[in-house]
Structures are given as C-alpha cells and as structure tokens.
Amino acid sequence: MHDHPHGGSHLTDTEARVRALETLLTEKGLIDPAEMDAVIENYETRVGPRNGAAVVAKAWTDPAYMARLREDATAAIHELGYSGRQGEHIVAVENGPKVHNLVVCTLCSCYPWPVLGLPPAWYKSNEYRARAVREPRKVLAEFGVELADDVEVKVWDSTAEIRYLVIPQRPEGTEGWDEARLAELVTRDSMIGAGLPRPAEAAA
C-alpha cells in the first residue's frame, strides 16, 4: 500500500480513501460524526498509561491491594475507576528478582487499553510479534533490558480476551514514597515488560 501525494493534491492516497469512506459512512448513517470526534478524544486524553501507573503504585504500597490484584485484577483495577473495552479480563503478572514477564499479541495487537491506553506502533509491529516469543532475551536486550542468566523470562501471548499487565519491581531507594510519587516512576513500557521503571534518582 503506497502513501504518495496525488498530483497537485495535498492528500495521500490513504488519507483520501479515509475521507471518502468517512463521507460515505456518514451519509449512510453508519457512523455518528459527534461520536467520532469524542471517541478519539477519549483515547487521546482520558485513557492512558497513567492509569496503569496508579495501579502499580498502589500495589507497591498497599499489600492488601496487591492481594486483591492477585485474586481478581479486573475488579481491583475497577476499584480505581478503570474498566471497559479490551480490559474485561485482566491478569496481573509480577516481576521479581528471578522472574521477568513480557507481554505480546503475536496474532494481532491485543493490549490492555483501560490501563495502558492504545498500544504503541512497535508493539503492533511484525518484528515484535514475530520475535518476542522466539527470542525474548534478545529483544529485551535491544530494548536496554539486560537480564542475568538466572532470571527466568516468561512471555505471555494474548491469544484470547485475557489481558496481561506486568507489575514491575519497585525501584530501590523509594521507601516512604507516596503513590503519586511512585507512579511517576512507572513507565508504559515497564507495564508491558519491555522496559524497567525509572530509578528513584530520575524522579523530580
């Protein structure tokens, strides 16, 4: 599929096709223009990895919450007000000194939207989908995550409607920090397992 400018038009082929389709579907009443703008804004501003960071920060500071997350992550996440599409069945998987978790969807792009927002392009890429299951250590090393030989790597392929959320290890030197401060250390990639949280020194 090629994106190249039409002669004098500023539109690429794809953009023109999208405009044509949206015009057609609006005419036919198959889409509601007000819903269109609003759903985009929902996923641009109301849903994103700050949600998951709040979950992780609470899990780090509140053992009872961590226990509820282990028992039923969907319900525990809903306690914080996050729920819905592509988060109907969430399982929290915990990193530890000897275990590192990595989440992928080899078949398409399944991802826990209510806690992480929309997936980044790399997560949806052919390269990640093909390689994450076969060579997770190599992919992680390319991401800057070097794991010792005695650290087990667990890759979770999201083939059904279960969505996996990685709970990263709490960074050292954060004793006594409150949830808001801790949440600042929790990166989107760390909740996929494709990165680590920021160190304590990185916080403002």
Add this chain to the structure above:
Amino acid sequence: MTRIHDLGGMSGFGPVEREAEEPNFHAPWEARVLAMNLVAKGPEGWNIDKGRHTRERLEPVLYLGSSYYQRWLEGLVLRLKDGGLIDDGQIEARMGAEGPDWERGAEPEMVEAMHARFSEHHPYTRPAPNGLPAPFEIGARVRVMTDDPSGHCRAPRYVRGRVGTVEIRHGVHVFADTNGMGRGENPTHLYCVRFDARELFGEEAEPGASVTCDLWHPHLEAAE
C-alpha cells in the same frame, strides 16, 4: 487455516524500531480509522472476533506491508462490503471529497458519553452450557491440536502439536474461533497454557524462557 497474520516465532524479522514519546496517531487519518472501527454500526451480528478475522483475510503481501491502521482501514471496508452495506464504487465516487472537519474537536458531554460507553464492562465469560467436558486441572500436561482449521483460529502455529502445562483456568469464555466465523459463541473452558521455549523452538531456544498462550478446550488434548 493459518494465515500471514500468524507471525509468532517467524524468523527473519529485524530490530523492533521504537519511537520515543510516540503519539497515538502518526497522522489524523489514523485516528479517524480507529474511530470508524469503534463506532460504525453493523452489519448485524458483528463481533470483535469477526473484526479480527477480516483483518486476517487481507492478502498476505498487503498485510505485511501495511501499517497497523491501514490494516484496520481495509478490514473495516471488508466488514462493511461483506455485510452488503457499502461497495467499492461508492467509496470511489467520493474520492476527492473534503469530508468532515477533522479539526472540529469533540463536545465535552460527548467525550464523557464515549468514555462511559467504552468503560462499560462486557465480559466474555458465559455460564457453562450443559455437556461441557470436565476441565483440565491446573498442572495438567496438554498437547495442542495439529489441526489447521479453516477460518479464524486463535491457537498460533508455533504451539500446534506442542505440549505445555495448564497454568491458569480462566473459566468458560466465548470461543473466538467460532464466534469469529458467525458460528456462535459456543462458550467453553479457556486456559493459560505454558510452554517451555525448548519445546517450541528446539535447541536454539533461549535458556530459561517460556511462553504462554490462552487456549480453549477444543484446541487441546491430554498429553502423557
């Protein structure tokens, strides 16, 4: 049958290119494609598994060479054409249309309404129908079918015929394979099954690695 989208374990792909601080959308049209997929009405009986299957049916070279939102665009066109709701001529006739104002922005009440709608909890679990087989126990050794059914199948190629261990019992879930083909929800047991990397990829597998897939009862049989 397995199609080009079944990429897990395929060799020959290069580095995973990551963009720092990447935006959700790299061009405004991508946002419109997402939105159309999420709010378009019909055809009747549409479900998320059918949606995945339309994208899987894209021609292989087109699939691999397309960006994510290009796949969503073409999958949506296929969905609506298959449902008899649009045809190529109608799209063609509107090429060159300015279309709606993409800069318009949303009404706050509408954003609230969309946020509420997409926050609703619509689980894929179902009451167990009569006649389901007894579920595998946690810790059970199971082998994935070698069957390659036509149509939608959420058992990836890289685990077919492989033996793993049941790690989690997720309960009774809508069976995506049939739901995606319009053959009904047919809810049945869903399991998280763990496979040792060596079982999947042989001697060249990375040490100390394993992979799980969520697989339904019909994908599995008891292994010794």
